[in-house]
Amino acid sequence: MTLRAALRALRRNKLRSGLTTLGIVIGVAAVIAMVSIGRGANYAVQKQIESLGTNLLMVMPGATTSSGARSGWGGVSTLTVQDAQRIAEESSAIDGVTWFKRAVAQAVYGERNWSTSVQGVSPDYMTVRGWSMAQGEFFGQRDEDTANRVTVLGRTVADELFGPGEDPIGATIRLKDVPFRVIGVLQRKGQTMWGQDQDDVALIPFSTAERRVLGTEFLGAVDMIFATARSAAEISVAEEQITTLLRQRHRIQPGQDDDFTVRDLGEMAQASQTASRVMTSLLLAVASISLLVGGIGIMNILLVSVTERTREIGVRMAVGAKGRHILLQFLVEAIALSLLGGLLGAALGIGSARLVSALAGWPTLVSPGAVFGAVLFSAAVGVFFGFYPARKAASLDPIAALRYE
């Protein structure tokens, strides 16, 4: 009955009720959308960390300058195969090392061609990167030793060169005009944090790359070394060991900058996660302000409503309503208003999270807990901001209320 009366009172002023709840609607929608987007981003970062390989360290040629930019790209690489091999031999905190050399090259199969990154990699590449085969097999030490012209394609390259019905395994494609036999296709790995497609690669044995494709000028130089630490706890030790070893090998004097860069990708991912968390909390704070403003709006409208309906309150009291009946009536009205706003806001929030996913391509993850919490909180806003007007109504004197004009 109280609920029915409250809903009727709200329906009587549809526009006013609608505008009043708008603050709550926006607040709740913002909270839910923000949490969904934030969670989606975290989830994506988490997946990227996993896709990079666990406990992975990247060693790149070139120093990190104070501005954070690295020099050395495209220049003569300062890292060599021997560096990588020594890291594998001497660093106790490291249990896997792989390296590669790459170049952008045209891949051609029959009529089709596709520009991709051709990477000459050492045989351990798959284990270190934690990558696996979708089809066929990876090349081994024998292919490395004899510089065989075999290639393993990333998913993107395979899809671009081969039609849906065609089997890439056994086909011969040309990389930089050199014929290669496809012996395997990699499992899809997705994008890196900076949006690079990891599946847009053609892997070939390192020796093949040096001798037959990428040219022999910089024999022994590598573009990047990957090393895996034995455990997450040993990552920083591994990083130190690599740095010490390479400084020594490259004869860098104390006080001089490194001519290479070691990066812990997990740490980078975590940093970006922290950034997104900070962003989410900031936006949540803004959303909470919207909820607060919405609450004040509800309080304001209820105060107006109490004044407008003073006579009605008087009549209700005259026929036997106690203070608490009146209190409850207005409180229920406040809660109905804010809950309505909360539910609308939840729908809007979920909707806009979906829309953001669809339009911007950001991953979003709607959290049932956040939806429930936001709706519950909106009800609490109703109780909190509805209480004062409701108590004001309940404490009216019946005769004064009846005489009110």
Added chain:
Amino acid sequence: MAALIEVRDLWKVYEQGDLRVEALRGVTLEIEAGESVAVMGASGSGKSTFMNVLGCLDRPTSGSFRLGGREIANASADERAELRCREIGFVFQSFNLIPRTSALENVELPLVYAGVAAAEQATRANEALRAVGLAGREQHLPNQLSGGQQQRVAIARALVNQPRLILADEPTGNLDTRSSMEILEIFQRLQRESGLTLIVVTHEPDIAAHFARVITFRDGEVISDTRQTPRVAVAGVRA
């Protein structure tokens, strides 16, 4: 046995700054259960003030007011609400129905506050509307009813909790003669059938003639209290 209403030296004083209005100045009287009383007097003589105290809507400044032997001059707000709910039905000059709310729901209101079960509310409210000749108008809104019909809804609302006492402050003040007669007829029938105690404020001697006792106020005091044989109201009730 004590009278239903016992009022002793009842005062009501309004003070607004330097202005002091003595609306009731030591009213003393008794009204037995089942009586029908007309309250008369000039405008501003304190009739409404007196009725509001009897109706537990207002508190007297001083004096004693016993209802059914129980002192309630200083009852708490909740106790007075309880009395308004169960013991007293109040009818106003301006009807005071809740706007945009059906006749039926208006009549159900006291039952809601008395905590009567929802199913019983409708049954009893329908019964009360039938008793005032408004069967078939249950779903009408107040603004879809004539003044006389609105006042009958208000009477049904006053009756629905089966109170011992009905108070009406100029119930026919806004109505034409014909509607006034209908209201009087209903009051007389109720009183005859259920032994209600009825106190009605009126300015018109023609109306007062329908009550067995007439109390007259002047300047906050009772100046006369007479008994008579009430005239019987006749008006074919239009539904």
